[in-house]
Amino acid sequence: MLNRRQFFSTAALAGSALAGIVPAVKAAAPAADVTTEVVPSKANPVLLNFNENSLGMAPSAKKAVADALVNGHRYPDDAKEAARAAIAKMHGVDAKQVTLGAGSSQVIQAIIAAKVEAAKNAGQKVQVLEPTPTFGVAAAYVEALHVPVNDVVLQKDTLAVDMAAMKAAAKNFDGFTIVYFCNPNNPTGTVTGKNELSAWIKDCAAAKAPVFFLVDEAYGEYVEDPAFESGIELVKQGLTNLMVAKTFSKLYALAGLRLGYGIATPEVNAEIDNFESIDNINLASAVAATATLADAAYLKTSLESTKASKAIVVAALKELGIKYLDTQANFIYHEVKGSNADYQKAMAAENIFVGRTFAPFDNWSRLTLGTPGEMKAFVRVLKSFRAKGLI
Amino acid sequence: MLNRRQFFSTAALAGSALAGIVPAVKAAAPAADVTTEVVPSKANPVLLNFNENSLGMAPSAKKAVADALVNGHRYPDDAKEAARAAIAKMHGVDAKQVTLGAGSSQVIQAIIAAKVEAAKNAGQKVQVLEPTPTFGVAAAYVEALHVPVNDVVLQKDTLAVDMAAMKAAAKNFDGFTIVYFCNPNNPTGTVTGKNELSAWIKDCAAAKAPVFFLVDEAYGEYVEDPAFESGIELVKQGLTNLMVAKTFSKLYALAGLRLGYGIATPEVNAEIDNFESIDNINLASAVAATATLADAAYLKTSLESTKASKAIVVAALKELGIKYLDTQANFIYHEVKGSNADYQKAMAAENIFVGRTFAPFDNWSRLTLGTPGEMKAFVRVLKSFRAKGLI
Structure with missing residues (x-):
């Protein structure tokens, strides 16, 4: 019954009251001019708490949804397949390698359910292994399946993933391991490079190790670090020991419409599909995603806006x-x-x-990069906190 | 990877080609005048194959979706909770008794996953028991969980559910039974009355029998037979051995947007929620459902249109x-x-x-009741078939 806000809030607060840190209202429409400093108010709070894209949906996506509603009474097969084809084309894979979900969180749930069932059915013990902190849904899903979660704390100094400890935890487990690996990681925003993650996945594939990698690249579109390699490259090489989860909730600004996907080999995807409900994708998300993928101008603006916001915040933090x-x-x-x-x-x-x-990094804060205008307001408040000795 | 069309088509065709029975295009916009006989064509086929509502979405629902897109970049918690509250109010239950899914098919998947896991974790054998033919998703989901499905064929003469055989199959099973009961049943459209179904559910509750009832009332809004009783009445009496699944895909004409729900006690719903992905409900479906629920004029038209269509078809079948x-x-x-x-x-x-x-009723056909204008076209063709000796 928990919604996202409650789920993630209570995870952090361990049951204490939400009052005071949950806004009473959602933000109003994004401003037409996204670089002018906004004035946060009770009626128009600045929401930098869920890694949403404050820019708002692409106008082309809004139009696509409005136009599609004439068929809103029909099951959305055609729109779903068109979205799948557009995603496959973008990544240079076959449509059979794309599995769709109501957000990447549902794809994550489905692959976990599939792999846990396969392991249990084969009489194997199974664990989920993940760095911590990270995005929490994988752990939440397996709890219901009575599967233990092995959390490996990030390295204290760099907050990088402790790869040696992760590998040891997989190697020492006498059963099947599902590795949940968010790359870039959430909440740190940093990547684990090709030489570490891709190499580990390849080693496991070569050794036929009982390990499956669920690589969550929800934020992959923002990466500039040349050390990064998308897991999709490994899928293209035919590796069957991983699935890459992606989302339209970030760069594409479609969090409300719910569309995510997984990229894997056709064999892996066939396994996942058995654990997805038959009509999980809705018409609005499908046509909005297809329209946004085709809207190069919007995607350029979206990426540049976030980079401009990063520059504003980084300058202030440095200062x-x-x-x-x-x-x-x-x-x-x-x-x-x-x-x-x-x-x-x-x-x-x-x-x-x-x-x-x-947890356990109680003195660190994850700040969503909203529009440049929102970040200017944030910086103003942050500097006022310094003046008051609060930061 | 199968979509609904393929899933249900291949189920029927056992792998044979779809060519010839799958339309090349979806129907165009519903006509403004829904009673004038339509002219079916390749470009505008009449789709009476998926029990969709040919009337199209309520204009109020379309407007609600278009208006909501300004917040399409935000996770849809608020819209989701508003829809849940509206559904709870309609049924006179608490919001905690309403669990939402991307269509009732997802709610069905979640409750099955929850009950199967609970049974397995308790060391119990588990089966799904259902009349056949019926709506196929429950059976499809449990297959992936390696759970057997016990199909009890409808009575040959009346095509009514064979209640004696169903009860015996539950009683004789040495484990936990999940009964999938679609009422009215699909494809027959007939109901199993209160004296049979409600009585059985109550008996099982009183005897603390290891049986859980998943009552699918996707078509409950259309029922006129006074023998029918909604399972929601039993939930209101506090019974914890059932969940009622409902959908916005039929009377409400929102199949493309994906919203369904389950009604159960708060305890049962808490179990289900562990098996649902965190953001399974999309903004468009939530605001469209809330708007349609408030649109009494549309709902009256929707119901009356289907009844008018039924009268047209029944008259022809009688003739x-x-x-x-x-x-x-x-x-x-x-x-x-x-x-x-x-x-x-x-x-x-x-x-x-x-x-x-x-199967096994190979000489029976399920005809969706579209608009009166569509049914007039159907009747014209049906009569031409009689003239040709085809029917």
């Missing part, structure tokens, strides 16, 4: 001497003075909502 | 002396001369697409 990680995503992870819980409340009092706490 | 069942849904099940497979092809040649075959 204030606040420690931060070099993000490759649409959010940035930085230190705060005292606890993030207190910092969240102080920001909320200014009608700016920032990300939840990711 | 032609064709055997049919007294439907309580938005489709009607009738006999054909020869096989339904051949009949489907003959209708498709006239650009009218009727339902697939439901």
Whole structure:
């Protein structure tokens, strides 16, 4: 019954009241001019807490949805297949290698259900192995399946994934391991490079190790770090020990419409499909995704807007001497003075909502990169906090 | 990877070619005047094959979707909770008793996953028990979980559910039974009355029998038979051995947007929620459902249109002396001369697409009740078939 807001809030708050850190209203329409500093208010709070894309949907996507509603009473097979074809074309894979879900969270759920069932049915023990902190849905899903989650804490100094510990945890397990690997990671925004992650996946494939990699690249579109390699390259090489999860909720600004997908070999996808409900994709998301994929101008604006916002925030953090990680995503992870819980409340009092706490890093804050105009408002408040000794 | 069309087509065709019975295009916009006889063509076929609502979405729902897209880049928590509240209010239950899914098919998947896992975790054997033919998704989902499906064929004479055989099959199973019960049933359109179904559910509850009822009332809004009782009445009495699945795809004409729900006690719903992905409901479906629920005029028109269509078809079937069942849904099940497979092809040649075959009743056809104008076209073709000796 929990919605996303409650799910992730309670995960952070361990049951304490949400009052004060959950906005009363959603933000109004994105401003036409996204670079002018906004004025946060109770009626128009600045929402930098869920890694949404403040730019708003592409106008072409809105038009596509409105135009499609004439067939809203029909099951959406045609629109679904058109979206699948457009996604396949973008990645240079066959449509059979694309499995669609109501957000990547559903694709993650389906592949986990499939792999857990396969392992249990073969009489194998099974575990989910992941770095922590990371995006929490994989762990949430397997809990219901009575599967243990092995959390490997990020390295204390760099907040990078502890690859040696991850590999050891997989090697030492006497059963089947599902590795959940968010790359770039959430909340850190940093990537694990090709020499580490791709190499591990290839080694496991070569050794036929009982390990399956669920590589979540929700933020892959934002990566500039040349060390990064998309897992899709490994899928193209025919590796069957991974699936890459992707989403239209970030760069494409379609979080509300729910479309995500997985890229894997046709054999792996056939396994996943058995665990997806028959009509999980809706017409609105399918036509909006297809339209946005074809809208090169919007995609360029979307990416550039986030980069401009990153530059604004990074300049301020540098100026204030606040420690931060070099993000490759649409959010940035930085230190705060005292606890993030207190910092969240102080920001909320200014009608700016920032990300939840990711244990055990209680003095770090995940800040979504909204529009440049929103980030200017954030920076103004952040500097006022410094003046008050709050940061 | 199969979409709905392929899933249900191949189920019927056992792998044979789809050519000839799958339309090349979807129907164009519903006509403004829904009672004037339509002219089926290749470009504008009449689609009476998936129990969709040919009337099209309520204009109020279309407007609600278009208006909501300004927040399409945000996760849709608020719209989801508003839809849940509206559904709860309609049924007179608490919001905690409403679980939402991307169509009722997803709710069906989630409750099955939850109950199968609970049984397996308790060391129990588990089976799904259902009348056959019926709507096929429950059986499809459990196959992936390696759970056997016990199909009890409908009574040969009346095509009613064989309640004695169903009860015996549950009683004789040495484990946990999940009963999938579509009421009114699909494809027959007939109901199993309160004295039979409600009584059985109550008996099982009183005896604490290891049986859970998944009552699918996708077509409940169309029922006029006074023998029918919604399972929601039993939920309101506090019974925890059932969930009722409902959909916005039929009376509400929102099949493309994907919204279904389950009604159960809060305890049962808490179990289901663990098996649903965190953001399964999309903004468009949520606001469209809320708007349609509030649109009494549209709902009246929708119901009356289907009843008018039923009257048109029943009159023709009577006139032609064709055997049919007294439907309580938005489709009607009738006999054909020869096989339904051949009949489907003959209708498709006239650009009218009727339902697939439901084994073992190979000489029966399921006809969706579209608009009165569509049914007039159907009747004209049906009568021409009689003249040719085809029916």
